[in-house]
Amino acid sequence: MLIGAVGKDVVFDDGIKILNPSRVFLGDHVGFNVNCYVSAGPHASTNIGNYVRVGPMVTIEAVNHRFDRIGIPIYHQGYTEAQIDIDDDVWIGAGSVILPGVHIGAGAIIGAGAVVTHDIPAYSVAVGVPAEVKWSRLSTTPPAVVDRAPEKNTRGSEA
Ligand SMILES: CC(C)(COP(=O)(O)OP(=O)(O)OC[C@H]1O[C@@H](n2cnc3c(N)ncnc32)[C@H](O)[C@@H]1OP(=O)(O)O)[C@@H](O)C(=O)NCCC(=O)NCCS
Numbered sequence: 698m699l700i701g702a703v704g705k706d707v708v709f710d711d712g713i714k715i716l717n718p719s720r721v722f723l724g725d726h727v728g729f730n731v732n733c734y735v736s737a738g739p740h741a742s743t744n745i746g747n748y749v750r751v752g753p754m755v756t757i758e759a760v761n762h763r764f765d766r767i768g769i770p771i772y773h774q775g776y777t778e779a780q781i782d783i784d785d786d787v788w789i790g791a792g793s794v795i796l797p798g799v800h801i802g803a804g805a806i807i808g809a810g811a812v813v814t815h816d817i818p819a820y821s822v823a824v825g826v827p828a829e830v831k832w833s834r835l836s837t838t839p840p841a842v843v844d845r846a847p848e849k850n851t852r853g854s855e856a
Contacts, residue, residue, distance in 0.1 A: 701737075704747065709733075716760070724749065724785065736760055738778025741797070746785035752809065757781060757795040784819065793828075804834060 700718045704725035712732035715721055720737030724747035729735075735757045737743040743759050751757075759781050763774040779798030783789075787801050790809035801807065802819030811828040820834040 701742065710753075720759075721745075727751070730755070730791070734758070737781075738776070738797075741778040741780040743781040743783075745783045746787070746803070748786045749783055750788045752789055752791040752793070754792045755789050755795070756793075757783070759797050761797055806834070 698715060698718045700715065700721050700723065702722040704723055704727065706726045707723050708728045710729055710731045713729050714734045716734075716736035717739055718737070720739070720742040721735055722742060722744045724745060726748045727745055729751045730753040732754045733751055733756070735743060736759050738759045741759050743757060759778055761777045762771050763777055764771050766774055777797070781795060781797065782800040783795070784801060784803040786804045787807070789795070789807045790811065792809055793807045793811045793813065795801070795807075795813045799813050800816045801813065802817060802821070804820040805817045806822045807813060807817065807828060808822065808824030808831070810826070811824055812826040813823065814827040817823045817828065818830065818833075821830040822832050822834060823829060824831050
């Protein structure tokens, strides 16, 4: 599998599947937990920044089937594709689905089980189906005690 770019300290846990890997670009310190699926289109890239943590069973999907014609099986109608951008320091919760054309801004959090159908602003926490911004990290007080960040990205399951 020849991935378009893989930064340093990138971890894939068990079960990763990548479609059109030559159009997938990964930054540094990216971690994929178990059973993730990542696709780019044949032309549209999927760009994942630095320090992005991807929870278990997440789907990042840059391709849709076309379905605009009736009487022809969707199977035969071809595809559309749209670039996905996931900026630095994003955390994607378990089981989430990121759909074609979405841009997730830096520092955003996607809650478990979300379906992200549109852009998510930087530093926001988005949850639900479709994902909506629940609050902004910029307007909340950090916790009094902050755990030390892991020194080494040894397992994707730390995502
Ligand atoms: C999004 C998340 C980080 C927020 O955590 P939190 O700050 O502790 O949030 P809270 O539990 O206090 O919930 C705050 C509100 O958001 C809602 N909420 C939280 N997570 C949600 C989710 N995944 N989907 C829908 N609503 C969610 C809560 O119901 C609550 O709503 P309310 O204010 O209307 O009652 C967390 O809920 C989450 O989804 N974490 C992902 C965990 C995961 O996937 N771990 C795997 C390792 S990568």
